[in-house]
Amino acid sequence: MSDKKGKGIPAGTIIPWEQREKEYEKILGDKEILKSEWEKIELITNRFIYAILTDF
Amino acid sequence: MPDNMEKLYEERFKRYVTALKNGKPDRVPIRPFAAEFTSNYSGYTVQEITHQYEKAFEAVRKCAKDFQWDATVINMVYVWSGLTDHFGHVYYKMPGIELPPDTGFQYFEPPTEEETFMKEDEYDLLIESPTEFLANVWMPRISSNLVPIGQPNTYRNNMAWLKGGIAMMDYFGACGRAVEQLKTECGTASAIAGILKAPFDILADKLRGFRQVSVDIYRQPDKVEAACEALVPHMLQNARVSADPAKQVPVGLWLHRGTYFSERDYKRFFWPYLKEIIVKLWEDGIQTLWYGEGTWIKWAKYTRELPENSIVYHVDKDDIFEVHEKLGDKFCISGGIPNDVLAYGTPEDVKEIAKKVIKTVGKDGGYIMDAAAILQDDAKVENVKAMTEAVLEYGEY
Numbered sequence: 394m395s396d397k398k399g400k401g402i403p404a405g406t407i408i409p410w411e412q413r414e415k416e417y418e419k420i421l422g423d424k425e426i427l428k429s430e431w432e433k434i435e436l437i438t439n440r441f442i443y444a445i446l447t448d449f
Numbered sequence: 450m451p452d453n454m455e456k457l458y459e460e461r462f463k464r465y466v467t468a469l470k471n472g473k474p475d476r477v478p479i480r481p482f483a484a485e486f487t488s489n490y491s492g493y494t495v496q497e498i499t500h501q502y503e504k505a506f507e508a509v510r511k512c513a514k515d516f517q518w519d520a521t522v523i524n525m526v527y528v529w530s531g532l533t534d535h536f537g538h539v540y541y542k543m544p545g546i547e548l549p550p551d552t553g554f555q556y557f558e559p560p561t562e563e564e565t566f567m568k569e570d571e572y573d574l575l576i577e578s579p580t581e582f583l584a585n586v587w588m589p590r591i592s593s594n595l596v597p598i599g600q601p602n603t604y605r606n607n608m609a610w611l612k613g614g615i616a617m618m619d620y621f622g623a624c625g626r627a628v629e630q631l632k633t634e635c636g637t638a639s640a641i642a643g644i645l646k647a648p649f650d651i652l653a654d655k656l657r658g659f660r661q662v663s664v665d666i667y668r669q670p671d672k673v674e675a676a677c678e679a680l681v682p683h684m685l686q687n688a689r690v691s692a693d694p695a696k697q698v699p700v701g702l703w704l705h706r707g708t709y710f711s712e713r714d715y716k717r718f719f720w721p722y723l724k725e726i727i728v729k730l731w732e733d734g735i736q737t738l739w740y741g742e743g744t745w746i747k748w749a750k751y752t753r754e755l756p757e758n759s760i761v762y763h764v765d766k767d768d769i770f771e772v773h774e775k776l777g778d779k780f781c782i783s784g785g786i787p788n789d790v791l792a793y794g795t796p797e798d799v800k801e802i803a804k805k806v807i808k809t810v811g812k813d814g815g816y817i818m819d820a821a822a823i824l825q826d827d828a829k830v831e832n833v834k835a836m837t838e839a840v841l842e843y844g845e846y
Contacts (some may be wrong), residue, residue, distance in 0.1 A: 401580065404685065406580075439580065439686070441613070442588070444644075446587075446687075
């Protein structure tokens with residue numbers, strides 16, 4: 394059922410990589426390096442928001 | 450870690466995880482969830498263990514060592530008031546601030562529509578994008594420092610975001626070290642990892658308040674349903690990312706409001722969304738600790754829809770023997786030792802009840818000894834000790 398919903402910011406993200414990727418004027422090196430580091434901090438930041446909601 | 454401590458830990462961990470999977474270990478494991486009890490026992494004030502998390506960890510370790518616990522939680526006084534103070538939480542009253550230093554922290558739910566953190570006409574905003582709603586609307590309302598989108602920015606706003614994030618990283622980093630210390634210094638396993646809440650409980654506890662959402666289920670039931678549905682992927686993600694990476698101990702699910710529903714409303718607003726999350730976690734190999742506060746056995750026929758061993762069913766106010774009869778073939782059961790007996794009874798009373806539970810609920814394995822609810826400041830030391838004595842005297846297989 395949840396697959397039908399979930400508009401807006403996807404779970405586990407804050408500013409999804411797909412959005413950030415479009416903002417680079419160009420990427421001359423390895424895009425995957427940028428993506429993996431971007432998503433790592435996205436996950437932690439998203440956890441901050443949901444930890445405030447669920448834990449604190 | 451000394452060899453004997455490592456061996457002790459391995460024995461206890463094996464005992465605990467065998468029981469979690471409804472198996473029969475060498476004896477019944479003991480896994481209390483202890484909060485303010487630990488400060489009483491360790492000579493700290495409640496303010497100290499709430500505001501200085503290293504003291505909270507130390508107090509738990511002292512209990513784990515002295516009471517020979519197989520598993521426990523590194524800190525059940527889970528709201529570190531250092532973080533809430535930096536972030537500016539408005540819904541807590543804390544020991545040593547608004548409350549006397551020896552009183553446990555209190556959560557205050559908004560009593561009126563005007564004071565809610567999510568207004569009755571804001572369901573669509575939440576449904577459209579939960580994360581944006583929480584960051585842009587909800588968090589500025591639950592923090593005295595944050596300013597909402599569109600209002601003039603402030604130094605306190607910017608610093609509260611920064612300090613809140615840094616405080617959380619600091620605390621969670623310390624929690625990781627505390628798990629290791631519990632293992633190496635006490636030979637005790639960390640009982641759970643991560644957190645899950647039912648989508649409806651999020652609406653009731655933190656967003657609308659129970660009084661307001663109880664009206665919403667009649668005035669705008671479709672919106673309540675859609676909000677629960679929209680929260681599912683986020684609750685699932687939050688549980689996954691905070692769960693035990695080794696997938697050996699369960700994620701904690703603290704259940705609150707589903708106990709108050711009629712069956713019609715439970716089926717509509719509570720159960721389907723919670724079930725979806727638990728099933729998906731189990732598909733990932735993550736077990737859930739069903740910590741139902743109050744009475745939940747009336748929903749046994751729904752709970753039985755869950756895959757075998759996908760949950761550990763913790764017993765608070767239910768009759769543990771009835772729970773065993775209705776669910777014991779599918780799930781491990783924990784708890785059930787009444788907190789009022791731990792507070793007002795004698796060690797003999799505790800041992801008598803514990804023996805009966807061990808010999809009945811635990812007779813074929815799949816039982817973990819624990820109090821019905823979290824041990825607060827009213828549990829007597831000699832009665833907590835009696836729980837351990839009971840598993841040592843009667844719990845061997």
